[in-house]
Amino acid sequence: MAKKMDFTNRMDSVFEAWEYHLFEKLAAADEIAARITTEAGLFGIPAEFRKQYMAEKLADMIDQIAENRERKFQGVKPSYLKQKNKEAAV
Numbered sequence: 001m002a003k004k005m006d007f008t009n010r011m012d013s014v015f016e017a018w019e020y021h022l023f024e025k026l027a028a029a030d031e032i033a034a035r036i037t038t039e040a041g042l043f044g045i046p047a048e049f050r051k052q053y054m055a056e057k058l059a060d061m062i063d064q065i066a067e068n069r070e071r072k073f074q075g076v077k078p079s080y081l082k083q084k085n086k087e088a089a090v
Helices: 008-042 047-073 079-089
Strands: none
Touching: 008 047
């Protein structure tokens, strides 16, 4: 039976290298979302409706971003594979 590998430590190392940058971007997005919900509250939209609406909109945006990224890189080989193919052709 194959040994199940635990990649948690490796993943932690990769994530930690980017964590600050991601945190800053998410904090900025959170501030925009808070402004949107505050403004919606001024228009008398109930808090529970705002919360649900924002959750759906944000989930949809995340999906769109992922789809755009996947389309952008569809069929694109990593640079190290391109170099390997060039070397093999010589």
